[in-house]
Amino acid sequence: EIVLTQSPGTLSLSPGERATLSCRASHSVSSTYLAWYQQKPGQAPRLLIYGASIRATGIPDRFSGSGSGTDFTLTISSLEPEDFTVYYCQQYDRSQYTFGQGTKLEIK
Amino acid sequence: QVQLQQSGPGLVKPSQTLSLTCAISGDSVSSDSVAWNWIRQSPSRGLEWLGRTYYRSKWYSDYAVSVKRRITINADSSRNQASLQLKSVTPEDTAVYYCARNYYDITGYSFDSWGQGTQVTVSS
Numbered sequence: 194e195i196v197l198t199q200s201p202g203t204l205s206l207s208p209g210e211r212a213t214l215s216c217r218a219s220h221s222v223s224s225t226y227l228a229w230y231q232q233k234p235g236q237a238p239r240l241l242i243y244g245a246s247i248r249a250t251g252i253p254d255r256f257s258g259s260g261s262g263t264d265f266t267l268t269i270s271s272l273e274p275e276d277f278t279v280y281y282c283q284q285y286d287r288s289q290y291t292f293g294q295g296t297k298l299e300i301k
Numbered sequence: 302q303v304q305l306q307q308s309g310p311g312l313v314k315p316s317q318t319l320s321l322t323c324a325i326s327g328d329s330v331s332s333d334s335v336a337w338n339w340i341r342q343s344p345s346r347g348l349e350w351l352g353r354t355y356y357r358s359k360w361y362s363d364y365a366v367s368v369k370r371r372i373t374i375n376a377d378s379s380r381n382q383a384s385l386q387l388k389s390v391t392p393e394d395t396a397v398y399y400c401a402r403n404y405y406d407i408t409g410y411s412f413d414s415w416g417q418g419t420q421v422t423v424s425s
Contacts, residue, residue, distance in 0.1 A: 194366065228411035237399055237415035238348070243408045281348060285410035288363040290338075290350035 195220050195286050197293035205301040212269040214296045216282035221262045226285040229258055229267045232295075233278045241280075242267065272298075303327040305400050305416035313394075313423050319387040323400030323416055330376045330383055331356040336403040337383040338412060339374060343396035353403070354383060390423045397421075 196219040206212055216227075224245035230238035240249040242258035245265060255270040269276055277300050282293040309321035323337065330337060336355035342348050352364035354374045364372050373386045383400060398419045401412035 226410045228408075230412075237401075237418055238412070239415075240408065240411055240413050243411035243413075249408060249411075249413065283348075283411065289365065290410075292348035292350070294347050 194289060195222060195284055195291055197282050197284060197291055199280075199282060199293035199296045201296060202294075203297045203299060205299050206272055207301045208272050208274055210272050212267075212272055212276070212298060214267040214269075214280055214298075216260075216265040216267070216293050218263045218265070218284060220286075222265075222284045222286065224261050227258075227260070227265050228283045230281045230283065231276075231278060232281065238281060269298075274300075303402060303414045305402065305414055307398070307400055307416040307419045309419055309421075311420055311422060313390055313421060314425050315391055315423055316389055319385070319390050319394060319398075319421055319423075321385045321398055321400075321419055321421070323383045323385075325381050325383070328402070329378075330381050331378045333357055334404065334406040336405070337374070337376060338401045338403065339383075339385045340399045340401055340412070341394075341396035342399070342418075345393075346396070349396075351385070351387075355403075392423045395421065395423045 198217045200215045227245040229242040232238040246258045257268045259266050279295045279297050281295050304326045306324045313319045336353045338353040339351040352374045354362045371388045376383045400416040402414040
């Protein structure tokens with residue numbers, strides 16, 4: 194099983210700042226199989242990025258994804274108040290899916 | 302637009318079977334470009350994929366190693382729904398359970414649509 198480790202656990206920033214969230218895999222992951230989600234309290238996760246860098250429908254362009262192999266990044270270029278919540282990465286390998294433990298983005 | 306409506310009991314006794322249903326609208330459970338997954342979330346285990354079912358001329362299922370001996374995921378084409386059964390539950394199975402779709406032709410191996418979630422508590 195591929196383990197995804199997200200860092201930092203908590204990121205404290207101010208609106209308007211740039212956020213960089215990391216997702217590191219225990220083994221190489223195909224970019225095709227790497228996705229990012231946003232989850233707000235009491236809601237299901239929402240797909241932000243799939244294929245490591247492709248924004249899902251309706252996702253603002255301040256969200257971008259990059260990376261390859263074992264290191265992937267979600268960047269939010271200029272934080273809006275509604276962006277302060279929890280983010281997860283997810284991968285697929287050999288008929289199994291795993292998620293990272295999440296990064297909480299909080300207002301500084 | 303696809304909508305996933307979950308139903309099932311919120312309280313299950315230890316050693317019994319957890320059963321949940323995901324009613325699908327706006328898509329077909331037997332479409333050959335999708336899969337239907339069950340995912341759970343708890344404070345101790347985070348987001349955990351449990352398994353999926355999909356139709357490619359016949360039905361297939363894949364399960365997470367952690368629950369493989371206890372889980373069954375089925376689909377009912379006549380009702381356009383997917384279902385989860387988890388046997389011999391313990392308090393560790395307490396979680397919010399979600400159904401979610403893979404739409405391979407568009408968003409690949411990600412989960413683009415989710416049910417509303419069902420809080421399931423295992424307790425006597």
